[in-house]
Amino acid sequence: MTVRTRFAPSPTGYLHIGGVRTALFNWLFAKRHGGKFILRIDDTDDVRNRPEALQPILDGFRWLGILWDEGPEVGGPHAPYFQGQRNHLYRAAALQLLDSGHAYPCYQPKEVLDAERKEAEKAKQNYVHRGVHRDTPAAENRRLYDEKPTTLRLKITPGAVIAIDDQIRGRVEWQTDLMGDPVILRPDGRALYNFATVVDDAGLEITHVIRAAEHLTNTATQVAVYEALGAKTPIFAHIPVVNEPNSKKKLSKRDMKKFVTAEIRGMLRAIGWTDADIESRDDLNPATVAFYREMGYLPAGLVNYLARLGWSLDDKTEVMPLETMIANFSFERVNDAPASFDPEKLHWVAGEYMKQLPLAERIAGVIPILRRAKLIDDPVTPELQRKIERIVEACGERLKIFADVLPYSTFFFRAPEYDPAAVKKRLHKEGAKQTLREAGEFLKATPSFETADLERELKAWCEPKQLKIGDLNHILRVATTGIGVGPGLFECLSILGREETLARIVAAAKRHVLFLGFHHEKSSSRHRRRGRGFRHALPAPPRQRRRLRMSGRRSGETDVSPRPARLASRLGHHRRIAGVQAQGRHRVSRHQAPGVRRHRPFGRPGARVPSLRQGSDRAGAGDDADESADRLGVPRHRDPGDRGCHSRQEDHDGEEVPIRRRGRGRRVRR
């Protein structure tokens, strides 16, 4: 028997991260057994049935390399692969069940049913619907239905047990007495999910139904349909759901917008998306695959991470080639318990893959990011290409995802934006200005501006002056790049070239005085405190943080505002020259680095969130900041009074509950 697995997304306009994990398991299993992976589109929900909403899903799969053997745009022997085009099959199957006495028409109005359901709920009873025509002869039921079409219900056999041997969960059983007769066909002839799915899975000869555990309870109904249809039930494997980061809640498709926190917004803006884009597009969201594509994650890294989310190869392997995953994938090593999506680890895995990527491909990956961020124009001249190559080389392993290039390279393409904290730390020092001027003079005349030569020359220059190369490094770095961290200084200078380097040194030396009083006013904004990559922004540097903690301040929050007296003394000076040089003072763009912050989709687990309200000069942060701060930092707790946990106690002396999985570790292997 050839293994056939399937994934059946609804065309929602985006590929959900939880969904793609399910699809991946299906795909891996099929590949492992030389089988076929089928993509079927569950588009029976009219409301969301937009053809254009399918494309992002197909694109996402193709980008990840999860290719389907049968399905949209590929075809196959069981076409069409859209449920919307298969309704005649469901209808035929339903009528067949009607004729065989497995189904019956139900004329009970919906309102009555709802009322009954409510009643049952009130009485704390399970609601089990049995229609009046359950026991009417099949021929009579068919006559009734033809005369007056209505909903068709499946007859559930009473007093029976439906059981599956789930590949992951072991044996799971349900008592049919607790199941109502499910509707399989609406009055207008359209099928319901639990029915259509079975007709399709049977029709497409799916051998293994691998899906998220949230479908486990659907399985009872579906098995009943298989049996009524006389079809062979497939093998089921219910994989644990994917939870929100640091949460025990499912990473849901509902309420996706909540994942677009102020921080995520900042990241999206940094790579060139506007607020309008973010508002209007569902897929600019860290719960989708598209988001990671946008941010420049390598697809292979995402696949590797997702594969490891709920599955393991052994006791230690984290990063492994696709072939290894395929060769070793088995349900036996799929965990039973839900797994929380961990963006930090994903980022790490992505970085591991980036390390392996040849330079040429890194360059190719970085270009679209630079372009979107409007740092480069469309035609990439050979000269520009060479510059980008040098930048990427200089970034080295700082690059884990392509978007990491931005904080490390923006200053190569436009005038540096000075990070106030770095300026304060490195330029507001006794002698810094002097050193800067002298270094500038020296760099005017060095014989070469090649990286290695610069390094040698500058080191030699430092020696007699009792100046540590490290100190010079800091001063020059901030003066020429505006930020305190980045690629190697000598690489930076070399890439900038002599002319630009000197210009920046002169400009920085001039403005140095201005810096003394100016930046303090607004520097409480976390957003521009650190000009570092996506990966290392939020926490203050170790030493600083320790100090903050000791002073009882929240960690992660830096207060560099000057004491009032000092501020006052500076203000006079500042006012005098501000009018003339206002445009020359440091400016922090609202949209670009160095505001680019640490990559933390979904926010930082467990961290106190510094107030973003202070950063009112940061565009867009104000509105959603409070809300997202709550979400980011505060662990999700249910209301203590709302713990749905009394059930078993109350049950205990009531009805016996004979249904439970036996032997938790037991798995039926094939």
Added chain:
RNA sequence: GGCCCCGUCGUCUAGUGGUUAGGACACGGCACUUUCACUGCCGCGACACGAGUUCGAAUCUCGUCGGGGUCACCA
């Protein structure tokens, strides 16, 4: 509320009666270093709880607690 599923460091996981409970991310520290990153080393840190079976339980049984999923003429 009914039914079903799940419970090993903050997170991902290894573990199928005998282990000092292993690895990875994250975090803290040290070393390397011109910053950061990389790399190496060190550290922090878990079997939800209670009974039972057993010479011996993270592992088997029962119970308790906790978490989640699902209860549609949605998918």
